[in-house]
Amino acid sequence: TPTPGPGGGDKPPYIPPVDPDDSGVSDLLNTDDHIQYLFGYPEGTFGPENNMTRAEVAQMFYNLLLDQDVTITKTFDDVPANAWYAKAVNTLASLGVVSGVGNGDFEPERSITRANFMAMEVNSTQYGWIHGYGDGTFRPNNPITRVEVTAIVNNMLGREADVDFVTEHYDELNHFSDLAVSHWGYYHIVEATNDHDYTKPSSGENWTELN
Numbered sequence: 001t002p003t004p005g006p007g008g009g010d011k012p013p014y015i016p017p018v019d020p021d022d023s024g025v026s027d028l029l030n031t032d033d034h035i036q037y038l039f040g041y042p043e044g045t046f047g048p049e050n051n052m053t054r055a056e057v058a059q060m061f062y063n064l065l066l067d068q069d070v071t072i073t074k075t076f077d078d079v080p081a082n083a084w085y086a087k088a089v090n091t092l093a094s095l096g097v098v099s100g101v102g103n104g105d106f107e108p109e110r111s112i113t114r115a116n117f118m119a120m121e122v123n124s125t126q127y128g129w130i131h132g133y134g135d136g137t138f139r140p141n142n143p144i145t146r147v148e149v150t151a152i153v154n155n156m157l158g159r160e161a162d163v164d165f166v167t168e169h170y171d172e173l174n175h176f177s178d179l180a181v182s183h184w185g186y187y188h189i190v191e192a193t194n195d196h197d198y199t200k201p202s203s204g205e206n207w208t209e210l211n
Contacts, residue, residue: 046176048147055085055108062088115140147185165207
């Protein structure tokens, strides 16, 4: 069974999950219910190597918010009220989790850089959720891909897929045409895209049911 290893080049090193109660993440984000917080594209792909856009990041964190009923105090000129990401962007901006780029704009379709994503995370440097690449570089100005974000956020949330359950229930999972089991981030993406019940043994995570 492939597991995310230390890797080299463009594969980030394996990072064990952090207890979200210790990091404070569970004060803001839903870490108890292992909901589906990331979704694929309409054509059935996930786009693991696609650059994550600022709108996609905002929607992802909005999906995880414990309290989505926030008084909107911030809007942006380039975020139309009917855009699929408008509620997410405006809610997170009102909470101070995201900020615009100046001149009243948010630039929702722009790729987010690794440094910008790190700044958005809660206490990210303290807990080291974003590591460098296997070749020892960090590349702060590089865009961050959807699969990299998935791995990082699972670690933030203390979430880790149950490989045995996933293997046994393969046919019942949400699948993506562009994601093979051999991909280093396969189990990270499965964890993020399938709502499931679970128990927490001393290490890892045991899935009990798909929802």
